[in-house]
Amino acid sequence: MTQETILEALRQAILDGDSEQTQKVCGEAINAKVETPAILQEGMTKAMRMVGAKWDAKEFFLPEVLAAADAMKSAIEFMKPHLQAKDGGAIGTAVIGTVKGDVHNxxxxxVALFLELGGFKVFNLGEDVSAEKFVQTAVENNADVIGSSAFVSTVATEMGRIEDGLKAAGIRDKVFTMVGGAVLDPEWAVKIGADTYGKDALQATQLAQAFVSKKKG
Ligand code: B12
Structure with a gap:
């Protein structure tokens, strides 16, 4: 099987919401020495984008989306041990979560997985996370980067509260704040005073890496 055939099979397994088949194809991709960035980007991430498009086109409904989300989760779990974070210890600390009122994960x-692969120690706070929790975790762990995710526009205001909380804690100038999620755009980051908007997991990781290398000189 060619690399493209394997990646196509992986996308199809996720679209079918078939967790068992998803893990099987991930194993085949590893055995066939498909590069891990291709598995993550062209296989897994692209599949979920296709799910999003099918949802928007009303071709997929809740059961299909939830099954695909489960398959994606199984792919992430399967891939984790096969991915090697950069050698030589963490390059920085990142705190990431989905904001309060939002369960999209x-x-x-x-993004959490890519940051880990990019050399960060990652505190993944999960979903429905309050601004206070982001700030507290950042303070306690001397974080370099805070990434907040929102997919429902009405709750994205919580991201502005993270900015306020960081200022109140006196650490706003020590951390790089990134926002992301399907319904946001770069203007949103400007509006709430975040340092950047990240369009995908790869760009988010590159921006975070650029910040820490500048900070640590
Ligand atoms: C899957 C999904 C769900 C699943 C979530 C399952 C899960 N475990 O996450 C379920 C079915 C539970 C769900 C529920 C709801 N959903 Co929904 N959902 C989606 C869907 C179809 C796909 C989202 C997704 O996972 N995409 C795949 C990922 C890989 O791609 P991505 O989102 O682009 O992520 C990349 C970037 O955004 C970026 N990124 C993401 N986070 C971050 C963070 C940082 C810091 C950075 C830098 C970058 C970054 O990197 C990622 C990887 O490359 C979207 C539609 C769409 N087109 O996006 C709607 C969508 C997000 N949902 C929507 C809505 C309205 C809801 C509900 C309110 C529905 C309802 N009426 O009950 C509830 C929300 C409940 C709640 N309180 O949270 C709306 C939001 C509309 C809006 N403007 O607010 C959307 C856009 C659908 C629509 N067109 O109406 N949903």
């Missing part, structure tokens, strides 16, 4: 978990 697929995109956020991909």
């Amino acid at each position: 697929i995109g956020k978990n991909l």
Whole structure:
């Protein structure tokens, strides 16, 4: 099987919401020495984008989306031990979560995984996380980067509360704040005073890496 055939099979397994088949194809991709960035980007991430498009086009409904989300979770679990974070210890500490009132976690978990692969120690706070929890975790762990994710526009205001909380804690100038999620855009980051908007997990990781390398000189 060619690399493209394997990646196509992986996307199909996720779209079918078939967790067992998803893990089987991930195993085949590893055995066939498909590069892990291709598995993550062209296989897993692209599949979930297709799920999003099918949802928007009303071709997929709740059961299909939930099954695909489960398959994606099984792919992340399967891939974790096969991924090697950069050698030489963590390059920085990142705190990431989905804001209060929002339960979407697929995109956020991909960003967490990519940050880990990019050399960060990651505190993944999960979903429905208050601004206070983001700030407290950042203070306690001397974080370099805070990434907040929102997919429902009405709750994205919680991201502005993270900015306020960081200022109140006196650490706003020590951390790099990134926001992301399907319904946001770069203007939102400007509006709430975040340092950047990240369009995907790869860009988020590159921005975070650029910040820490500048900070640590
Ligand atoms: C899957 C899904 C669900 C699943 C979530 C399962 C899960 N475990 O996450 C379920 C079915 C539970 C769900 C529920 C709801 N959903 Co929904 N959902 C989606 C869907 C179809 C796909 C989202 C997704 O996972 N995409 C795949 C990921 C991989 O791609 P991505 O989102 O682009 O993520 C990348 C980037 O955004 C970025 N990124 C993500 N986070 C971060 C963070 C940082 C810091 C950075 C830098 C980057 C970054 O990197 C990611 C990886 O590359 C979208 C539609 C869409 N087109 O996106 C709607 C969507 C997000 N949902 C929507 C809504 C309205 C809801 C509900 C309110 C529905 C309802 N009426 O009950 C509830 C929300 C409940 C709540 N309080 O949270 C709306 C939001 C609309 C809006 N403007 O607010 C959308 C856009 C659908 C629509 N067109 O109406 N949903």
